[in-house]
Amino acid sequence: MGANAQTTVPTFVDGQVLTAAQQNQSARTGVPVFADTTARDAAFGGAGEKTLAEGQLCYVENLTGVAQIQYYDGANWVSLTAGGLIPITTSSFTSVTSVSVNNCFTSTYQNYFIMAVTGDPATAQTFTMRLRAGGTDTTSSNYFRLNIGIENSGTQRDVTGQSTSFFMGFVGAGSKFAASFDVFSPQEAELTRIAGNSVNNNLNHTGVTAYNLGGWFDLTTQFDGFSLLFGANTTGVVRVYAYANS
Amino acid sequence: MTKPVIQIDNQVREMTDAEIAQLEADRLEHAADVEKAENLQIARTNALAKLEALGLTAAEIAALVG
Numbered sequence: 001m002g003a004n005a006q007t008t009v010p011t012f013v014d015g016q017v018l019t020a021a022q023q024n025q026s027a028r029t030g031v032p033v034f035a036d037t038t039a040r041d042a043a044f045g046g047a048g049e050k051t052l053a054e055g056q057l058c059y060v061e062n063l064t065g066v067a068q069i070q071y072y073d074g075a076n077w078v079s080l081t082a083g084g085l086i087p088i089t090t091s092s093f094t095s096v097t098s099v100s101v102n103n104c105f106t107s108t109y110q111n112y113f114i115m116a117v118t119g120d121p122a123t124a125q126t127f128t129m130r131l132r133a134g135g136t137d138t139t140s141s142n143y144f145r146l147n148i149g150i151e152n153s154g155t156q157r158d159v160t161g162q163s164t165s166f167f168m169g170f171v172g173a174g175s176k177f178a179a180s181f182d183v184f185s186p187q188e189a190e191l192t193r194i195a196g197n198s199v200n201n202n203l204n205h206t207g208v209t210a211y212n213l214g215g216w217f218d219l220t221t222q223f224d225g226f227s228l229l230f231g232a233n234t235t236g237v238v239r240v241y242a243y244a245n246s
Numbered sequence: 247m248t249k250p251v252i253q254i255d256n257q258v259r260e261m262t263d264a265e266i267a268q269l270e271a272d273r274l275e276h277a278a279d280v281e282k283a284e285n286l287q288i289a290r291t292n293a294l295a296k297l298e299a300l301g302l303t304a305a306e307i308a309a310l311v312g
Contacts, residue, residue, distance in 0.1 A: 091253070091255065093253045093258075095251065096251050096252055096253045096258065097250040097251060097261065098252045098253070099252070099253045099254075100252070100253065100254040100255070101255065102254065102255055125276070126279060126280070128272070128276070135254075137268075139268060149283075155287055156286075156287055156290060157283040157284070157286075157287060159279050159282075159283055161282075163279075164272070167279070170280065231272065231273060231276065233250075233251070
């Protein structure tokens with residue numbers, strides 16, 4: 001039985017004199033609310049504080065931008081979710097050339113899902129994505145790409161071969177861009193691979209192009225973030241989720 | 247001249263000179279990607295026209311190249 005395990009859920013009666021132990025037990029059964037993980041971690045184990053133990057619940061208002069209910073499993077805080085997709089972070093951006101998200105890939109989860117939607121880039125651009133480690137984009141030519149693209153006219157525009165980033169799409173000025181893709185094993189000493197899709201108006205804005213996105217980074221670097229590179233001022237939002245392993 | 251602006255997490259700032267140099271290098275690489283994709287499409291169109299000139303039907307060409 002854990003240090004915080006209860007043997008009773010008491011009910012008190014009028015006029016009853018409560019001991020400190022009884023009042024502590026009552027105080028400790030609620031779900032505490034914390035502003036962030038720093039406040040959460042500081043709230044347990046100190047003088048006059050409850051000892052953190054398996055089964056503890058909490059509500060964190062801002063866990064990298066997202067509110068989460070968590071439980072402590074005896075070693076780590078684990079987020080409670082209704083399904084297998086765990087919100088990690090959301091980043092909204094306005095008129096920027098690139099957006100970078102740090103510390104979204106951790107050893108807690110193996111695989112991730114990224115969804116990006118943007119408005120018009122200021123000029124026609126190639127959108128790409130780079131992996132980051134320690135707050136820095138990795139710009140070496142270790143990104144291998146296999147992207148099959150087709151325009152609604154039937155014109156095929158494939159992008160393949162080695163590069164310094166993953167390809168996301170040829171995006172025309174005045175075009176909306178949307179992409180969703182998986183990132184496999186970014187935090188493991190393993191090849192990081194991506195697979196997904198994107199859609200947008202083509203470079204000349206004469207039609208719609210859909211891309212099947214694929215690629216891998218051919219070294220076993222452990223990444224903790226990524227950048228979406230637009231090449232020109234662009235506004236949008238990028239959402240990162242983790243897959244819970246089944 | 248205004249420098250390009252980037253966002254890292256919630257921080258928005260101008261690009262450093264090194265980042266601008268990388269942006270310029272990226273643009274050259276992207277231009278090469280566009281040219282390569284267009285050349286690939288031109289070659290494909292030419293190849294299909296030659297197959298048609300040889301007398302293959304559209305169905306036969308599709309069976310051959312997808």
